[in-house]
Amino acid sequence: MQFFEFTEEQEMLRKVVRDFAKSEVAPNAADWDEEDRCPAELFPLLGELGINGIFAPEEFGGTGLGHVERAICLEEISRYSGGLGIALMTHQLAIAAILYYGNEEQKSKYLPDLCSGKRIGGLSVTEPGGGSDFIGQKATGEEKDGNWLINGRKCFITNSSVADIDIVTVRTGEDEKGRVQLTAFVLDQDTSGRSVGRKEHKLGLRGSVTGDVIYNNAEVESDRILKGLGAGAQIAMASISEVGRAGMAAICTGILRGCLEESIKFSKERVLYGKPISKLQGIQFILAENKLDYDTASLLLYRAAAMKDAGKSCATEFAMAKLHATEAAVNAAKRTMDLMGGYGIINEYPVGRFMRDALASIPSGGTSAIQKIIIAASVLK
């Protein structure tokens, strides 16, 4: 067993992204939240920094690094804005789906623009019938005269109205054993018959758009199919398990660091009984718990990300990282609000936003119950 530490290059990357987050994200995060506006204009800048396609090879416009580096970037950005964090992480879900399941032509066609941030991506899987009932999706794809007609409605879709590239899974029939066959298609934003529906007014992760995407005889050619007919379940599952949950774990690890740093700062500045409250043992217990939650979330996250980079199976590890980080972030935000007394509920401080963002992170990528089912299945195997 080796001692876990980041390489010098990873520490340098962290510093660059932290500087970016402090100058471009921190000063605007509260406004994006208040206005519920996705700062889509930042994506080209994220592209210049090599963040969008950090795990994609350079030949497709990526940076040629891995998922540990991706988690570092998402943690640093989400330290200040979970909303931008989830918009970026979902954009990277689309990059991952095309990178891991697209053919050479599809990769060359879509990845350079997605990595540069010229175009934004999204992944449309969830339907009103229930996100947990993944295989019960009702949207359909039907072949007609060599093209495909897509019909149905997807809901809770991050980047719904800002995405230029939409990866959607639909039913395209049944396999020989009568099981539902899902297929993944890559659609352009302006595909005829595709439109964006209602935008949700969310409690948290505001500053990312979440809404419906509607397909009404949306017509595409068969070269828009990723990997092949019937590969949609595998593509969506692997993307959500190893890229989506990884992203949510990294976002909440960033929120946990925010709680830790804000609690240290506030407790050193707030004076009661003639001394900073950091001298009170009850307050020190809160700081200790915030530190413990941040470190355990980091260890689970970066272990899973290192396993992904090493090509090992890591779905259970990401389920654990996501479950722990999201639930711990809610607890840490509540604890930090308690530590701050009345100031905890004042919007000048970011901690109330951390609480809302952490709560909104729990269902995204599968609820806590679903993560527990995955973990339990693994230990019972």
Ligand SMILES: Cc1cc2nc3c(=O)[nH]c(=O)nc-3n(C[C@H](O)[C@H](O)[C@H](O)COP(=O)(O)OP(=O)(O)OC[C@H]3O[C@@H](n4cnc5c(N)ncnc54)[C@H](O)[C@@H]3O)c2cc1C
């Ligand atoms: C901020 C945000 C962003 C999102 N972005 C996207 C996106 O970009 N693309 C996308 O496709 N989806 C996205 N989603 C949807 C997300 O994946 C779903 O919300 C999630 O899968 C849960 O589905 P549901 O909301 O329909 O809840 P349901 O599936 O209806 O679950 C309802 C309740 O039943 C429980 N439950 C379900 N099954 C079981 C079981 N077997 N045992 C015990 N309890 C169970 C759940 O834990 C929950 O408490 C996003 C969601 C949010 C909140």
